[in-house]
Amino acid sequence: MQPALKTTSIKQKTTQVLGISLEDARISKSYLSVAFIALLLGGLLGLLQGLNRAGVLQLPPWLNYYQVLTAHGILLVVVLSAFFTIGYFYAGLSHTLGGLLPKVRKMAWIGFWMKIFGFVLVVIPILRNEASVMYTFYPPMAASPMFYFGLVFIVLGVWMLSFGAFTQVANWRRNHKGEHLPILAFFATGVFVLLVGATAFVAVEVIFMIIPWTLGWVDGINVLLARTLFWAFGHTAVNIWYLTAVSAWYVVVPKIIGGTRWNDLLTRMVVIPLVIMNITGGFHHQIIDPGISESIKYMHVFMSLAIGFPSLMTAYAMFRVFERTARAKGGKGLVGWYKKMPWGDVRFLAPFIAMVAFIPAGAGGIVQSTNQLDQVVHNTMWVVGHFHLTLGMSVVMTFFGISYWLVPYLSKRVLTPAMNRLGVIQTVIWTIGMVIMAISMHIVGLFGSPRRTSFTTYGDFAEKLGWNPYMALVGIGATLLLLAVILQVYAVFNLMFFAPKGTTEFPIAEEEAGAEKTPYWTERWGIWVVLMLLVVSMAYVLPIVDMILNAPPGSPPFKTW
Amino acid sequence: MKVSEVKNHEDVQEEKVTVSVQTSKIGTWISVGVVGAVILATYFVLFGLYMARI
Amino acid sequence: MKMHLDEKIWLFLSFGMIMGFMIFTGYQAVALGMGPPSHKETIDxxxxxxxxxxxxxxxxxxxxxxxxxxxxxxxxxxxxxxxxxxxxxxxxxxxxxxxxxxxxxxxxxxxxxxxxxxxxxxxxxxxxxxxxxxxxxxxxxxxxxxxxxxxxxxx
The missing domain is CATH 2.60.40.420 (Cupredoxins -  blue copper proteins)
Structure with missing residues (x-):
């Protein structure tokens, strides 16, 4: 490893010493700005929904519940997460790989405008109430064709960015033969490989099935196949956001608490299976669908649960890093060492709470995917509670924590103690809001309250089944969350444009002293991609062939809203 | 990433002893124990409801 | 590979528990006919x-x-x-x-x-x-x- 230090390019060193170049910073700042504007709008719409379901707000006909819900889902699950992920990893690639190549920068901008253009095409029909189909857009509900064209541009933008990242990584590897990709770039590679893999499915669904059908070129669509392709994308997408958060847990958080990184090989061994096995997880969204045999579903239960394995490794790794670091600082007792953690530092507090939230979130995910147990909660509010824990806490709170150092790093400003305090307050409010909301959602889901349903009493059933108090709590949670959103968005733009000038570090933890050298086989991305394709074919070829061969006559498009 | 190896040569010796041998792992076990317990509890909630509703 | 014994124990226990859940629901599904609704007939x-x-x-x-x-x-x-x-x-x-x-x-x-x-x-x-x-x-x-x-x- 000694020669490696010498071959490190001068450019790479200057980036690490002088900070990010203005051009690279502009790319990431643009992505983060879009992400946090989406958070503001999405949060506002979330409040409208929460209040509606609590029964205190009647939405006007020109902005109905399902319109709001469609926009809320797209803004937060597609725009916020994707734009943040890209902004964060492009900054990470720039920082760890010696600045972005000029052509990669160009690709990042082309991708940015393609995504924005696609997003505008998606939003127009939603505003005109021509696309209240949710972000899952299950056929045979058919939105205006413009909506689907917008999705195509978003996917093309994602591909452009992925290939930009691959170009950057390939270039680095060419110039650093025999070296391991820096860990953050390793995570980024995994994320962009998955993004291409996942969006390929939805691209096939939209381009080859839905668009010809909404334009009237074919008169029927295979509903089950479309759903299956969607979930191969949909579940992977949320796992990609999760993997992005996990990268910060392994790479950034140990540095912030003043410790060292978890074993490098084991870290890479978490990324690799998450890449190989992820896409097949989508099937567990279809456990109670007709037209898929029980044996196929059971095989997929295993494939979904297998994704839990790397997360169990992560749980161990994180606690071990915390305990190791805290005890090195003189922490004592069975759990008393937790007192040594930097609780007052928002850059630690937010991702830590995010990790804790993943304990019930992951547990819920595991159990609800366990074959027929899905019947207890499928499409109930339980599921909504589940993904507000996974996305709304584990992913998004990690993103918030990242923003308190990433934004000043990009803008060459500093996080002041006052802003840190605001961040801590923001984190606490968000946590309280989300905990109230997620717990109520889980409970009321067990009582049978359905997801994606505007306020309704079902005669006197809502009362009889005891839903109402929990729905009121959902409204209260949503209110607190909007407050936290406003503080967060304020913090981001303050750190981007107004905070005092200065240097902020990109925190990347070092390996433990005396750590063993990681074997080189972890870098064989070709093999990982081939394995991923093999697992995907194992999982999908048989059921998809079955769905095509035994397809019912196709369904015509419906506009039911 | 190996900068630390060069820089903190003394620390290496020290940490090898303290970190890998003496540091207690009890806190980690308690913490992952909580993870396991939460998974188990969640399972029993859903499984219990499923069986009760048969 | 450098994985401590206690990490292996944790992974064995926790993943084993999850596999246990899966095998039990699988038993219910196959032997007791309690599988999730999966009928395969189609219709126009x-x-x-x-x-x-x-x-x-x-x-x-x-x-x-x-x-x-x-x-x-x-x-x-x-x-x-x-x-x-x-x-x-x-x-x-x-x-x-x-x-x-x-x-x-x-x-x-x-x-x-x-x-x-x-x-x-x-x-x-x-x-x-x-x-x-x-x-x-x-x-x-x-x-x-x-x-x-x-x-x-x-x-």
Missing amino acids: PRNVDQTAPFDKPGIKQIGENEYEVVMTLQVFSFTPMEIEVPAGSTVHFTLTSKDVVHGFQVANTNINAMVMPGHIQKISQKFEEPGEYLVLCNEYCGAGHQAMSTKIIVK
Whole structure:
């Protein structure tokens, strides 16, 4: 490893010493700005929904519940997460790989405008109430064709960015033969490989099935196949956001608490299976669908649960890093060492709470995917509670924590103690809001309250089944969350444009002293991609062939809203 | 990433002893124990409801 | 590979527990026929009303304490609407959709199934306790989705 230090390019060193170049910073700042504007709008719409379901707000006909819900889902699950992920990893690639190549920068901008253009095409029909189909857009509900064209541009933008990242990584590897990709770039590679893999499915669904059908070129669509392709994308997408958060847990958080990184090989061994096995997880969204045999579903239960394995490794790794670091600082007792953690530092507090939230979130995910147990909660509010824990806490709170150092790093400003305090307050409010909301959602889901349903009493059933108090709590949670959103968005733009000038570090933890050298086989991305394709074919070829061969006559498009 | 190896040569010796041998792992076990317990509890909630509703 | 023994123990125990859950539900599914609703018959979604058995939706007694309900789901209703069965009866539902994807859920039971156009779905449930059960659509199906409900009366 000694020669490696010498071959490190001068450019790479200057980036690490002088900070990010203005051009690279502009790319990431643009992505983060879009992400946090989406958070503001999405949060506002979330409040409208929460209040509606609590029964205190009647939405006007020109902005109905399902319109709001469609926009809320797209803004937060597609725009916020994707734009943040890209902004964060492009900054990470720039920082760890010696600045972005000029052509990669160009690709990042082309991708940015393609995504924005696609997003505008998606939003127009939603505003005109021509696309209240949710972000899952299950056929045979058919939105205006413009909506689907917008999705195509978003996917093309994602591909452009992925290939930009691959170009950057390939270039680095060419110039650093025999070296391991820096860990953050390793995570980024995994994320962009998955993004291409996942969006390929939805691209096939939209381009080859839905668009010809909404334009009237074919008169029927295979509903089950479309759903299956969607979930191969949909579940992977949320796992990609999760993997992005996990990268910060392994790479950034140990540095912030003043410790060292978890074993490098084991870290890479978490990324690799998450890449190989992820896409097949989508099937567990279809456990109670007709037209898929029980044996196929059971095989997929295993494939979904297998994704839990790397997360169990992560749980161990994180606690071990915390305990190791805290005890090195003189922490004592069975759990008393937790007192040594930097609780007052928002850059630690937010991702830590995010990790804790993943304990019930992951547990819920595991159990609800366990074959027929899905019947207890499928499409109930339980599921909504589940993904507000996974996305709304584990992913998004990690993103918030990242923003308190990433934004000043990009803008060459500093996080002041006052802003840190605001961040801590923001984190606490968000946590309280989300905990109230997620717990109520889980409970009321067990009582049978359905997801994606505007306020309704079902005669006197809502009362009889005891839903109402929990729905009121959902409204209260949503209110607190909007407050936290406003503080967060304020913090981001303050750190981007107004905070005092200065240097902020990109925190990347070092390996433990005396750590063993990681074997080189972890870098064989070709093999990982081939394995991923093999697992995907194992999982999908048989059921998809079955769905095509035994397809019912196709369904015509419906506009039911 | 190996900068630390060069820089903190003394620390290496020290940490090898303290970190890998003496540091207690009890806190980690308690913490992952909580993870396991939460998974188990969640399972029993859903499984219990499923069986009760048969 | 450098993995400490105690990490291996943790992974063995925790993943083993999850596999245990899976194997147990698998046993219930295969040996006791409790698997999730997965019926594989198809139907022409444009001719549901003309295709047996959906040409005559309704409830039919097929044995002592056993009923079959043939039901169509369409925006935003169930056909037939209210169903009445005596306590202790097992009801076998045969379902399909005449338009978009719907969900068939009965609160406080394990009935929860996706009902899709072109596919026939089947699910059964024994109703022990007398009372009224809420039937609702749990898949967003359009502007009146929140109104799509009915009830099962168990006497």
